[in-house]
Amino acid sequence: MSYLVLARKYRPQTFADLVGQEHVTRTLTNAIALGRIAHGYLFTGTRGVGKTTVARIFAKSLNCEAAQGPTATPCGQCPSCKEIAASASPDVFEIDAASNTGVDDVRELRENVKYLPARGRYKVYIIDEVHMLSKSAFNALLKTLEEPPPHVVFIFATTEPHRIPETVLSRTQQYEFKMIGLAPIAAYLQKLMDAEGVAVPRDVLMLVARKAAGSVRDGLSYMDQVLSYGPDRPLAEIADVLGVVDRQALLDISAAVLKAEPVALLDVLQRMGAANWDVKDFLADLLEHFRNLVAVKVARQPELLIDAGQAELAALAAQVKDTALETLEHLFFLLADSEELVLRSGQPRLVLEMTLVRLAQGAKVTSLDNLVARIAEWKSGLEAGGPGPAARPFESRPLPPRPGEKPPVAPEAPAAKPAAEAGDPLADPAAALAAALLRQRPTLAKVLDGHAVKLAGERLTISLPKGYPHRSFELELEFVTGVARELFGPRVTVALEAVEGPGGANSVQDQMNARRAAQERTKTVQRETMNHPAVQWLKEIFPEAEISVKVKEPAETAEPE
Structure with a gap:
């Protein structure tokens, strides 16, 4: 007998066997129990999340011969259930809309729906990738979809619901299938490996579940690939086979970035150079990784926000222990802002490497608390007559004393008092x-x-x-x-x-002219001050702050005789 892949061998046969999608299964089972079976359903969601599987199980529930009527728990042993599982039922039609897009195909369907089912209670039409139908085909289907015979149920499945006409959406019940989390996929893979009698390390299961990206079917396909290569092989080799970046490499990259060590960062990238990783996937993993660093820093229970094991959570917590939250946010947005530049480049790997080097430089950003403290310290020094951080724009300051010289002490000017x-x-x-x-x-x-x-x-x-x-x-x-x-x-x-x-x-x-000239000088000084690099730097640090410039009137000086 030929080998049957895991995705086909362990395809769920009842609602209880499904991984996730509880909101869909609960609604459908309640509808069956209450006898509120609609004539049209639309299942939407990404690939491999159970749309067609749920459609088949629903068809079994409607036509199971072991019950007196529709049941939420089909037996799976009656002829009707077996025929549906084998895709051989005369009353359940699975149509691929990608290869049956024309209006003639829909006309043939309209001719067949008026006939009663051959064995079961309902004739079920499962149309996969329904968005591929042409506009004329949708129009031809509208009347039948609005008022079908009582023995007909339409189930549409699509990954692109936005391409379906509103007239079709309004005639069906829409169910959004969600992506499956990392932990449920890993647990499901562990269950299947136990059934297969194969010992697979936990780290390998987590790697496969992460590569699946919410799709159970993709996870099963990747698991087949890992079993063929050898689940006991080193994790780095399995990651290379799957084309993903090892989590330890992400931790090494973030450690080098947070320590502002571009040399160590380039060493990590050099080790990864020969690996079979995709730039787009790697960039997505990096973004998620730096988001996880922020989550660990701010969340009381980060394990609820991050799909990771305890060892990885501990490593993340150790990295952000002495790092300011502002720095982590700054690094994340630097990486996010460069995403389009990397993906649109003709040399995406090189651009990504330089982006990470830039991140290592960006880790040197001063936290807001430290910046406020330094500004307060500078202000106190200026008020006390000490040195400030830099000469203020448009203010003259004496040159610093040479080494070994004492700074000149300015004589205290007597306070001017009115003659009165x-x-x-x-x-x-x-x-x-x-x-x-x-x-x-x-x-x-x-x-x-x-x-x-x-x-x-x-x-x-x-x-x-x-x-x-x-x-x-x-x-x-x-x-x-x-x-x-x-x-x-x-x-x-x-x-x-x-x-x-x-x-x-x-x-x-003359006074009016002088006053106008003074106003123009004031505006010029204010404009030049606002365009000064130091002021622009402050505006970047404090984007919400209102910065104003007050120009001091020059002191009157005695004219030479």
């Missing part, structure tokens, strides 16, 4: 009045700046240019008089004098 506070306001009426106005009316103090103020007896004369300066004081004369009386006595009167000359008519326009 430093002594008798009568000694300098202009300064006293300007200081008082600065506290209460800064705009008037600005206008008064540089103009003559004379006090003669109880008369205070303020000389101002014609136009805006003189007019502004004229409007505030009562207020200015009150301030003058507080400073120089209650009987003081204020007289305004309009003057010409350099401080006259043209000075207002």
